Amino acid sequence: MRRLLEIANTGLAAVFLHPLRSLVSIVALVAVLLPYLVGLGLSKGVEAEAEASSRFGADLYVTGSRFGRPVPIPLSAVPMVRAIDGVTEVVPRIVGEVRLGKEHIHAVLVGMPADRLPAWSASIEGELPRGGVGPNRLVIGTALARKLNLKIGSRLLPFYHSRQGDRLSLVVGVFRPDAPLWQANLILTTFETAAQVFDQSDLATDLLVWCVPGSQTEVSSRIERGLALGEVQTRVTAREDLLMLLPRGLLHREGIFNLHFVLAFVVGILVLLVTSGLGLAERRREIGILKAMGWQTDEVLLRGAVEGLCLSWTGACIALLLAWVWLRVFNGWGVAGFFLAQSGAAIDFNVPFQLTPVPVLLAFVLSLVIVLSGTLGSLWRAAAVAPREAMR
């Protein structure tokens, strides 16, 4: 055992025997692993935040449907749903898309009853929107504020046409950068203001329904079967269904990202194959000398494997550290835009990330695979021949 440890120790020393080769190998590893770790960290973070948001959301989401396609649901449904046994609260909501500014910047406008808005106050700098006369009062997301150069007190020219007349809008609040990422391109306002913006009175895009614990299934089926809303049929999505749907979108992006990563992985192996050619003649000769001095082939391979292990784990550790810095300090610059729709390279809010054990462990395994694939071949070829031939 002591003998094996000493041989392993010479493998560690070999890392420093060929500093240029070791450095290039580690840099190649970091170049491959770093974007992978940042990407997966972001993906997991976004998924976790989405899950958390859904868990704190309503138990059921009721939408309207005609010809099998989603349509607004009449507000007349609110008292009907509220009357169903097991329902504790029903909140109508309007969610729609608007375009702002000369560049038609995409934004999602959410309208909620004014009495529901205080729940958002912790995430907002400034005031909460309220109804009444005067301009529309809006709270806007950080990305929108930057793109449109808006701050609290800024005024927006009418960005919609309504039969009730166009109104100026006033920014009364801006989401904090550390608020959940969903606020980035969001405009939050009262239900009445949203109804006026979209010119859709007495309609909501969905109803948020909270139930007595354990009664969701019963309430859901009663809403779907028993609600008389004329030609509009109701469709209910439970929170659990939403939680199951959430990862799908992310998996699609993760899949594209992984495809990019596979390409990077192949390039990484090629780079390491080239790297292992650095000082190859010198290394071959070194192996020949060791064998001439009484080292066996398996002892030479053990030494090479330990050297590879040291290089790969050093590369993985550095990649991990830099990934954390990239995510924490540079807010996932460049890569975050890949996972978050409608955002550029630089993100104005704190992107969520999680460096979970599985991707971290995978990074260590991958780095080992990359290094060993790049070096074991040449090592084996040198170790398997007669010492004199390797020394030539």
Added chain:
Amino acid sequence: MFLFETRDLCKYYRDGSRSEVRALDEVTLGIERGSLTVVSGPSGSGKTTLLVLLGALERPTRGHVIFDGRDLADCSDVALTRARRRMGFVFQDFALIPNLTAEENITYPLIPRGVPRSEQRRRARAALTRLGMEDKLTVRARRLSGGEQQRVAIARALAGEPEVILADEPTSNLDAEASRTLLATFRDLHAEGRTVVLSTHDPAAIGLATRVYELRGGRLK
């Protein structure tokens, strides 16, 4: 009683073209245990090739190398390594690992043999002291002069406490004084009962030999 025997030993190389170079051709000889044998001959006569085959560093093209009664041509790689551990080989070009210190170059061959660390250090120090190099223990091999590297290579061969020392042109890189000292070392090793095989055309070394073989064009003269 022969420690080494060769029978019809041949080693052919291809020189890049289709022609074959006969480095050794039908060499049959015997090296007695405890002898100081010199293999002499002009450059290209096959001295190095003979030592390489005796040292189990390469397999012959044809023929036999018998070491202590065992034919190395039939041995597995593991058995060849075991045979190498009983020998100390000094290469003409020293074959040191340039980025390792003199001490590390000497102790590396002892690691797979399971020699304890303290004993490795003691042997390295003793071997270098014997060759007047005790102050170069921690100097990297690439920083040593040719003569110093030669002595580290000899110290490495000695540290393994081998039964036989095979040295290829050991005095070719040394000045007259260093050559004399080195030959005295080989003479002492021989006096201790070890078998020493030198390939050289140094007359002083030939003068020490108990047996001399002369090679010409890969054949024994």
